Amino acid sequence: MKKLTVANIPGDGIGREVVPAATEVLNTIAAIHGGLKFEFTNFPWSCEYYLEHNQMMPDDGMERLKDFDGIFLGAVGNIKLVPDHVSLWGLLIKIRREFEQVINIRPAKVIKGVTSPLTNPRDFDLIIVRENSEGEYSEIGGRIYRGEDELAIQNAVFSRKGTERAMQHAFHLASRRKKRVTSATKSNGITYSMPFWDSVFQDVAKEYPEISTDSQHIDALSAFFVTHPEKFDVIVASNLFGDILSDLGAGIMGSVGIAPSANINVNGKYPSMFEPVHGSAPDIVGRGVANPIGQIWTAKMMLDHFGEEELGNTLLEVIESVTGAGFLTPDLGGNHSTKEITDEIISRLKELD
Amino acid sequence: MKKLTVANIPGDGIGREVVPAATEVLNTIAAIHGGLKFEFTNFPWSCEYYLEHNQMMPDDGMERLKDFDGIFLGAVGNIKLVPDHVSLWGLLIKIRREFEQVINIRPAKVIKGVTSPLTNPRDFDLIIVRENSEGEYSEIGGRIYRGEDELAIQNAVFSRKGTERAMQHAFHLASRRKKRVTSATKSNGITYSMPFWDSVFQDVAKEYPEISTDSQHIDALSAFFVTHPEKFDVIVASNLFGDILSDLGAGIMGSVGIAPSANINVNGKYPSMFEPVHGSAPDIVGRGVANPIGQIWTAKMMLDHFGEEELGNTLLEVIESVTGAGFLTPDLGGNHSTKEITDEIISRLKELD
Ligand SMILES: CC(C)[C@H](C(=O)O)[C@@H](O)C(=O)O
Ligand SMILES: CC(C)[C@H](C(=O)O)[C@@H](O)C(=O)O
Numbered sequence: 242m243k244k245l246t247v248a249n250i251p252g253d254g255i256g257r258e259v260v261p262a263a264t265e266v267l268n269t270i271a272a273i274h275g276g277l278k279f280e281f282t283n284f285p286w287s288c289e290y291y292l293e294h295n296q297m298m299p300d301d302g303m304e305r306l307k308d309f310d311g312i313f314l315g316a317v318g319n320i321k322l323v324p325d326h327v328s329l330w331g332l333l334i335k336i337r338r339e340f341e342q343v344i345n346i347r348p349a350k351v352i353k354g355v356t357s358p359l360t361n362p363r364d365f366d367l368i369i370v371r372e373n374s375e376g377e378y379s380e381i382g383g384r385i386y387r388g389e390d391e392l393a394i395q396n397a398v399f400s401r402k403g404t405e406r407a408m409q410h411a412f413h414l415a416s417r418r419k420k421r422v423t424s425a426t427k428s429n430g431i432t433y434s435m436p437f438w439d440s441v442f443q444d445v446a447k448e449y450p451e452i453s454t455d456s457q458h459i460d461a462l463s464a465f466f467v468t469h470p471e472k473f474d475v476i477v478a479s480n481l482f483g484d485i486l487s488d489l490g491a492g493i494m495g496s497v498g499i500a501p502s503a504n505i506n507v508n509g510k511y512p513s514m515f516e517p518v519h520g521s522a523p524d525i526v527g528r529g530v531a532n533p534i535g536q537i538w539t540a541k542m543m544l545d546h547f548g549e550e551e552l553g554n555t556l557l558e559v560i561e562s563v564t565g566a567g568f569l570t571p572d573l574g575g576n577h578s579t580k581e582i583t584d585e586i587i588s589r590l591k592e593l594d
Numbered sequence: 595m596k597k598l599t600v601a602n603i604p605g606d607g608i609g610r611e612v613v614p615a616a617t618e619v620l621n622t623i624a625a626i627h628g629g630l631k632f633e634f635t636n637f638p639w640s641c642e643y644y645l646e647h648n649q650m651m652p653d654d655g656m657e658r659l660k661d662f663d664g665i666f667l668g669a670v671g672n673i674k675l676v677p678d679h680v681s682l683w684g685l686l687i688k689i690r691r692e693f694e695q696v697i698n699i700r701p702a703k704v705i706k707g708v709t710s711p712l713t714n715p716r717d718f719d720l721i722i723v724r725e726n727s728e729g730e731y732s733e734i735g736g737r738i739y740r741g742e743d744e745l746a747i748q749n750a751v752f753s754r755k756g757t758e759r760a761m762q763h764a765f766h767l768a769s770r771r772k773k774r775v776t777s778a779t780k781s782n783g784i785t786y787s788m789p790f791w792d793s794v795f796q797d798v799a800k801e802y803p804e805i806s807t808d809s810q811h812i813d814a815l816s817a818f819f820v821t822h823p824e825k826f827d828v829i830v831a832s833n834l835f836g837d838i839l840s841d842l843g844a845g846i847m848g849s850v851g852i853a854p855s856a857n858i859n860v861n862g863k864y865p866s867m868f869e870p871v872h873g874s875a876p877d878i879v880g881r882g883v884a885n886p887i888g889q890i891w892t893a894k895m896m897l898d899h900f901g902e903e904e905l906g907n908t909l910l911e912v913i914e915s916v917t918g919a920g921f922l923t924p925d926l927g928g929n930h931s932t933k934e935i936t937d938e939i940i941s942r943l944k945e946l947d
Contacts, residue, residue: 318782324781324789325781325782326781326782326783326785326788326789329782329783330785334783356713357713358712358713358714358820358821359711359712359713359820360709360710360711360712360713361711377730377750377783377784378783378784378785380785382749382750382785382786382787383786384786384790388754389754389755390754391753391754391790392751392752392753392754393751393752393786393787393790393791394749394750394751394752394786394787395749395750395752395784395785395786395787395788396735396747396748396749396750397730397735397747397748397749397750398745398746398747399745399746399747399748400744400745401741401742401743401744401745402742427834427837428677428678428679429671429678429679429682430679430682430687430730430731430833430834430837431730431731431748431834432679432683432731432733432735432748433735433736433737433746433747433748434735434746434747434748435679435748436677436679437737437744437746438746459837459838460837460838460840460841460842461841461850461873463816463838463841463842463845464841464842464844464845464850465845466845467711467712467820467842467845467846468711468845468849480783481780481783481784484780484783484812484813485812485813485816485838487813488813488814488816488817489813489816489817489820489842491817492816492817492818492819492820492821493820496821497814497817520814
């Protein structure tokens with residue numbers, strides 16, 4: 242029996258609705274498989290937790306997480322309770338950084354039954370590899386003066402190691418796919434970090450002569466996501482550019498509610514973390530209509546990471562059979578509830594057994 | 595007779611095809627008006643100029659431009675000849691900065707006859723007000739070490755004055771439109787500059803109680819441009835975010851070939867500069883198929899700036915009557931040439947006379 246320990250952090254808002262749904266799906270899959278068992282432990286860390294404890298997680302929070310095989314996160318943030326930069330940096334980004342989850346992987350593809358806002362989405366199937374530990378999201382900077390002379394400075398920091406690592410991951414992924422890597426740059430406007438990014442990309446590309454490459458400025462690239470998404474295979478991007486492109490990827494799929502992501506620790510020292518791209522969506526909390534697909538597709542990425550790619554692929558097929566049959570939450574134009582979608586996925590999984 | 599002096603800088607690639615086209619249109623408009631006369635002076639500054647002179651413009655280039663009423667630019671850049679950060683910072687960005695063109699205005703709207711890649715573009719009509727002088731496009735930063743320890747650092751610099759100025763411009767524009775301003779932020783990830791941006795936005799908003807406001811993180815905002823562009827009126831954004839959103843705006847309109855922009859000097863000390871959003875498109879140079887609409891719509895923005903809003907509106911109506919009648923270049927799915935589109939616009943302008 243292969244036992245996998247998972248730390249569930251539902252977090253805020255609809256995170257608390259979709260994490261339990263996806264957990265049920267994972268338990269179903271384990272039962273079908275027979276030789277697999279998940280052991281989930283729940284952590285209530287969230288903005289409400291902050292209000293009580295003045296921190297997003299306890300002092301020994303990271304210590305308590307570090308021996309899990311994986312972390313399964315819902316959504317963090319509720320600006321009515323805690324400013325975003327406090328809640329995010331105290332939980333989501335803290336875990337990404339301290340557990341050296343230096344790569345963030347975010348696929349976007351046409352999903353059966355889900356209407357893309359694009360007239361002709363064709364068959365796009367792309368993956369964004371986002372550098373997840375440095376770049377524009379640095380903790381370096383500050384403000385000086387108050388009033389009319391006030392200035393804020395933020396330093397973007399790019400290391401060769403960090404940049405190379407993300408790019409190598411992208412090339413590696415592309416070698417098992419359509420063998421094409423696009424680099425998201427902005428070296429025409431941002432004159433130190435981005436020319437550096439370009440030069441590392443050129444160096445790394447030389448190690449993978451079988452992969453074709455191109456570089457696109459982030460402005461043009463964003464427009465191409467709308468006009469020609471089918472042209473892309475793997476896109477490697479900085480922390481900020483990867484963030485923007487992955488929401489755009491979710492947008493062209495039809496809803497941010499279905500997009501998954503994986504924060505990968507590549508050196509094996511710490512657990513990786515799996516979280517959907519969507520936020521806590523306070524506006525729809527408690528109505529039972531949160532789209533569980535993002536979290537369930539995220540569960541598929543966790544299965545892949547645990548070496549269970551076959552199960553992962555089966556899960557994605559079942560997701561698509563359910564959406565393809567018209568089981569859709571309101572964000573996708575349907576009128577099914579979180580529970581109905583989840584139950585349908587579970588019952589179709591059981592049928593496969 | 596109102597005489598307006600304009601410095602034409604066609605620049606590179608298709609800039610040399612569309613600037614003459616739009617200049618002809620402007621001359622036609624002046625002739626129809628009767629009391630208006632443009633005096634164009636051509637400057638050959640470009641990447642080819644660089645190859646000969648080792649600089650993008652002569653030493654006294656700025657001096658030669660400074661007394662013009664406006665600058666009418668085509669496109670700059672040809673990476674086969676000169677690295678982008680050299681050509682752009684030596685010409686386009688140099689003029690934006692030295693002439694204190696601190697605001698960049700970029701509209702995006704549904705244009706008759708132009709097919710949007712969105713299934714349901716509805717009637718979006720938005721304007722991006724981009725801070726054009728500071729932010730992420732700073733000249734501050736550098737690289738240290740070579741090889742595996744190499745680091746690149748880029749400082750984003752936001753001043754209260756620069757930020758306020760862009761925001762005030764946005765509120766001012768909104769007060770003559772749908773009275774709504776959206777701020778593009780990323781304060782959940784970028785922890786000094788963006789919370790500062792948010793706080794300035796809150797302060798400026800207080801001066802305009804009649805304008806409704808919201809703040810959206812750039813990732814979510816990019817997705818909304820695809821899923822709900824009709825929800826926006828005026829969007830105020832930093833240099834980088836404005837750059838990304840305006841290409842996305844062009845993308846959802848149907849082609850970057852039609853999008854215009856104005857770089858506004860707000861203190862009246864120097865000329866403003868008008869340039870389309872598209873680049874020099876080396877791949878289609880010399881084939882006579884460059885879309886002139888971006889440059890001609892840009893001419894409309896220059897007319898507006900010169901206080902000739904009525905003429906500007908007429909020009910945009912004529913542009914739409916031409917595209918609406920199916921006169922389209924290949925980028926829009928048509929098979930008309932630059933010259934055919936331009937001639938049609940000119941002949942319809944003359945008919946109005
Ligand atoms: C060419 C480049 C430097 C420029 C910019 O980023 O400002 C362009 O993309 C634009 O939007 O005018
Ligand atoms: C919430 C925010 C800090 C986060 C990010 O920008 O990384 C989110 O947008 C994401 O993409 O996971």
